Amino acid sequence: MTRFAILLASAAALIAAPVAAQTTAITGGKVVIGDGSAPIDGGTVLIRNDRVVAAGANVSIPADARRIDATGKWVTPGIFAGFSRIGLVEVGAVTQTNDMNASGSPFSAALDVQYAINPFASPVAVNRAAGVTRAVVSPSTSSSIFGGYGAVVDLGQDENPITRARAFQFVELGETGHSRAGGSRSASHIHFRALLNEARTYARDPSAFDSDLLKASDAKALLPVINGSTKLLVHVEGANDILKVLDLRKDFPALKLVLVGANEGWRVASHIAAAGVPVLASALSDLPYGFEDLSATQSNIGRMKDAGVKVAIGMINDNDAHQLRYSVQYAGNLVALNKVPRATGLSWDEAFAAISSVPADIMDMGGQLGSLKSGRQADVVIWTGDPLELSTQVETVIIDGVDQSLSNRQMRLRDRYSNPAPGALPKAYDR
Amino acid sequence: MRIRALLALVAGGSLMAGCAATAADTNSASKPVPVKSSKPAKAAFPSTYKAYPSTPTAVTGVTIFDGEGGRIDNGTVFIAGGKITSVGGADTAIPADATIVDGSGKYITPGIIDVHSHLGDYPTPSVSAHSDGNEATSPVTPEVWAEHSVWPHDPGFSRAMANGGITSLQILPGSANLFGGRSVTLKNVPARTVQAMKFPGAPYGMKMACGENPKRVYGGRNRMPSTRMGNLAVNRQTWIDAQEYRSKMNDAKPPKRDLGKETLAGVLDGEILVHNHCYRADELAQIIDMSREFGYKVTAFHHAVEAYKIADILAEEGICSAVWADWWGFKMEAYDAIPENAALLQKAGACVIIHSDDENQIQRLNQEASKALADGRAMGIEISDAEAIRWITLNPAKAMGVDAMTGSLKPGKMADMVLWNGNPLSVYSRPEKVWIDGALLFDSGDASRRPVSDFELGQPGEGDVK
Numbered sequence: 001m002t003r004f005a006i007l008l009a010s011a012a013a014l015i016a017a018p019v020a021a022q023t024t025a026i027t028g029g030k031v032v033i034g035d036g037s038a039p040i041d042g043g044t045v046l047i048r049n050d051r052v053v054a055a056g057a058n059v060s061i062p063a064d065a066r067r068i069d070a071t072g073k074w075v076t077p078g079i080f081a082g083f084s085r086i087g088l089v090e091v092g093a094v095t096q097t098n099d100m101n102a103s104g105s106p107f108s109a110a111l112d113v114q115y116a117i118n119p120f121a122s123p124v125a126v127n128r129a130a131g132v133t134r135a136v137v138s139p140s141t142s143s144s145i146f147g148g149y150g151a152v153v154d155l156g157q158d159e160n161p162i163t164r165a166r167a168f169q170f171v172e173l174g175e176t177g178h179s180r181a182g183g184s185r186s187a188s189h190i191h192f193r194a195l196l197n198e199a200r201t202y203a204r205d206p207s208a209f210d211s212d213l214l215k216a217s218d219a220k221a222l223l224p225v226i227n228g229s230t231k232l233l234v235h236v237e238g239a240n241d242i243l244k245v246l247d248l249r250k251d252f253p254a255l256k257l258v259l260v261g262a263n264e265g266w267r268v269a270s271h272i273a274a275a276g277v278p279v280l281a282s283a284l285s286d287l288p289y290g291f292e293d294l295s296a297t298q299s300n301i302g303r304m305k306d307a308g309v310k311v312a313i314g315m316i317n318d319n320d321a322h323q324l325r326y327s328v329q330y331a332g333n334l335v336a337l338n339k340v341p342r343a344t345g346l347s348w349d350e351a352f353a354a355i356s357s358v359p360a361d362i363m364d365m366g367g368q369l370g371s372l373k374s375g376r377q378a379d380v381v382i383w384t385g386d387p388l389e390l391s392t393q394v395e396t397v398i399i400d401g402v403d404q405s406l407s408n409r410q411m412r413l414r415d416r417y418s419n420p421a422p423g424a425l426p427k428a429y430d431r
Numbered sequence: 432m433r434i435r436a437l438l439a440l441v442a443g444g445s446l447m448a449g450c451a452a453t454a455a456d457t458n459s460a461s462k463p464v465p466v467k468s469s470k471p472a473k474a475a476f477p478s479t480y481k482a483y484p485s486t487p488t489a490v491t492g493v494t495i496f497d498g499e500g501g502r503i504d505n506g507t508v509f510i511a512g513g514k515i516t517s518v519g520g521a522d523t524a525i526p527a528d529a530t531i532v533d534g535s536g537k538y539i540t541p542g543i544i545d546v547h548s549h550l551g552d553y554p555t556p557s558v559s560a561h562s563d564g565n566e567a568t569s570p571v572t573p574e575v576w577a578e579h580s581v582w583p584h585d586p587g588f589s590r591a592m593a594n595g596g597i598t599s600l601q602i603l604p605g606s607a608n609l610f611g612g613r614s615v616t617l618k619n620v621p622a623r624t625v626q627a628m629k630f631p632g633a634p635y636g637m638k639m640a641c642g643e644n645p646k647r648v649y650g651g652r653n654r655m656p657s658t659r660m661g662n663l664a665v666n667r668q669t670w671i672d673a674q675e676y677r678s679k680m681n682d683a684k685p686p687k688r689d690l691g692k693e694t695l696a697g698v699l700d701g702e703i704l705v706h707n708h709c710y711r712a713d714e715l716a717q718i719i720d721m722s723r724e725f726g727y728k729v730t731a732f733h734h735a736v737e738a739y740k741i742a743d744i745l746a747e748e749g750i751c752s753a754v755w756a757d758w759w760g761f762k763m764e765a766y767d768a769i770p771e772n773a774a775l776l777q778k779a780g781a782c783v784i785i786h787s788d789d790e791n792q793i794q795r796l797n798q799e800a801s802k803a804l805a806d807g808r809a810m811g812i813e814i815s816d817a818e819a820i821r822w823i824t825l826n827p828a829k830a831m832g833v834d835a836m837t838g839s840l841k842p843g844k845m846a847d848m849v850l851w852n853g854n855p856l857s858v859y860s861r862p863e864k865v866w867i868d869g870a871l872l873f874d875s876g877d878a879s880r881r882p883v884s885d886f887e888l889g890q891p892g893e894g895d896v897k
Binding site: 089090091094284285287293295296319321325332335389390393413418421 | 558594643739741743744757760761769804805810853856878886895897
């Protein structure tokens with residue numbers, strides 16, 4: 001863009017801003033607030049600019065509001081993916097398009113996904129069309145137990161995906177941590193402690209910092225973890241590994257821990273609850289994938305919830321860059337458990353909260369995101385029916401108050417090949 | 432949860448690099464007995480499966496999806512002697528001594544069948560000692576048999592039954608090789624030996640793979656094939672050699688037994704069914720031409736994420752496509768996958784199968800079929816619920832060559848069936864009871880009717896609902 005064009009564009013934006021105030025009322029639908037409360041029949045969701053003004057039964061609608069009739073539909077907050085790698089990968093096995101980790105980099109904790117997240121990646125568009133509007137995006141690890149900084153993003157079609165950069169640091173302390181640290185859990189725990197202590201050394205005198213273990217950038221990145229100003233998301237699955245992670249606070253009392261995965265969490269749920277540590281758990285893991293998952297069960301989340309753990313659904317290492325649209329199916333499956341003898345599931349309301357307000361709360365962003373309570377960012381989805389049911393389709397997606405395109409290349413391919421044989425011209429001309 | 436399929440498909444090759452002698456070497460001790468046909472292996476490793484005891488049982492007042500596209504509301508299914516005896520409406524006759532199961536508000540389907548599984552050959556726990564699915568030491572290994580890798584104690588079998596209603600499944604070798612080896616079809620009944628799981632009378636399948644995997648695994652070692660044209664060249668030369676071997680089978684002095692070529696000759700004789708892993712439409716068409724060149728038929732393309740681009744051709748060829756509902760993007764050849772693939776194939780009149788290739792999704796093939804159905808309907812393709820159930824019952828049975836015995840609720844077939852606690856196309860439904868050959872092998876209300884594998888015995892979570 002030329003300088004002149006930029007000036008023109010900025011001028012237009014300045015002029016447009018005051019009159020752009022737009023109010024939208026979505027009326028007549030079954031409204032799900034997302035906070036675990038029951039759906040409200042015939043409710044209204046009122047949006048002004050980028051925020052929710054009100055949602056529920058008795059919402060007065062300004063005369064100038066744009067109206068969207070959602071009679072017979074469901075209206076919910078957008079799906080908040082509690083753990084993902086969305087935007088970091090276009091094609092998994094095409095390494096140039098895969099920014100999940102950096103095996104050739106000398107850095108670890110200082111790596112920061114905010115520079116890699118691509119809002120124009122096709123998985124963003126595909127999952128947006130399925131009603132996913134926000135996501136926790138984490139790096140994975142390669143040469144160190146630490147993977148780097150993760151972010152919270154929106155899946156909007158604009159060029160600014162980052163809701164909160166450096167929202168957390170990611171670390172592996174289960175079987176993967178064992179391997180990253182050199183082949184034992186003894187090593188991963190001493191590694192963790194040593195690196196954090198080195199970071200403290202760095203903090204005392206950055207200019208004199210000289211460490212065999214840690215680069216200055218990585219040390220700097222760990223400081224907010226030690227003082228608790230940045231969350232530490234810890235991937236851990238086994239019951240004993242979870243207990244050892246909870247014990248880290250004996251040495252580092254300010255750590256703000258969040259467990260990720262936690263397939264055996266139910267076995268030590270009372271400890272997790274007592275520690276006040278929330279969990280971004282895999283929903284349907286039920287096999288001994290490794291020895292750290294021996295007691296995995298789909299009842300894990302329900303049992304942890306019953307024990308008082310704050311738990312949301314995350315998808316670590318499970319199609320987490322491409323299939324966040326599974327979130328609703330996973331939540332629905334937890335509801336299904338209520339009809340299975342001896343299983344523990346979630347109520348429908350709890351299950352929906354586990355993919356909306358609870359992950360937002362866990363990221364300390366429940367005041368801005370994850371529900372249709374007044375003042376939240378207006379991420380709203382209109383569905384043809386029960387959003388957790390497999391037959392339901394997405395009709396409308398609004399992110400930050402902006403109507404989103406639902407188009408993506410999967411749809412374009414679908415349309416091109418709805419009749420596979422070429423017509424008067426080759427398929428390459430069908431657009 | 433882990434991306435196991437990617438382990439098997441993307442990284443599989445290198446895991447087995449250090450493995451021992453080939454199957455051909457182990458055969459050197461056998462005597463060069465003259466044989467007159469390509470059938471010496473037929474009697475090897477026979478099935479010892481026997482149905483478990485069953486009682487005559489009638490499920491009444493139930494909604495029936497019969498697996499052939501039919502639906503009966505308020506229906507009755509009566510099974511006796513391990514077979515389906517009658518299927519009909521409320522007026523269906525039931526003997527006085529039959530056990531009655533009230534199916535009101537519930538649904539019954541044939542047992543669910545997965546045409547593409549690695550349970551047993553890539554079992555959990557997924558430790559390297561269990562990586563038995565790819566004999567990735569040569570791109571051409573038709574001599575290996577998947578059944579010799581299957582660990583009957585894989586906990587995945589029990590999950591597939593309890594959560595997915597799986598009663599039969601085909602275990603395939605992986606896709607590192609162009610010719611991966613023989614598959615084995617199993618009844619999903621826990622057993623001490625794999626022979627005791629083998630589906631009696633099921634034909635063998637042979638796994639083939641095209642595209643990225645073989646060329647990556649071998650190209651990465653600077654071996655042929657390193658390109659797609661290399662894939663086809665190795666394939667064709669292998670078939671040429673197999674044709675020659677087959678033509679000599681009936682000579683006065685037949686060639687020495689060759690395990691791999693026996694399998695290939697079995698394919699050329701039409702006795703072994705070809706299951707071809709292949710993603711891209713253009714490559715599917717190449718494989719079809721290759722099968723014409725050598726006179727065999729591809730039974731099913733597996734994964735076939737671009738099958739929708741040539742749905743008309745696949746319908747005309749009568750080749751099934753075994754597909755996922757919505758997997759995509761994990762590698763380049765999966766980039767053009769779309770969720771409407773199954774529905775577009777159905778619309779074109781082609782044979783559709785929903786498969787798993789995954790120890791997690793095998794637990795919910797019903798849900799995967801439901802998503803594929805919904806995505807088709809959303810673009811205006813009319814498909815009945817009952818037809819979508821065929822994608823996970825009769826169609827896979829057909830592709831595995833067992834459709835005369837199982838796959839639908841027709842009198843005389845094996846009493847393999849699932850009672851669901853709601854519509855199986857709903858996310859809120861789960862198997863309540865699973866019968867295999869009439870034997871009640873899973874009952875969600877009876878903890879003693881839940882299999883627990885040897886591996887899980889005495890471990891935390893033993894016998895849990897999972």
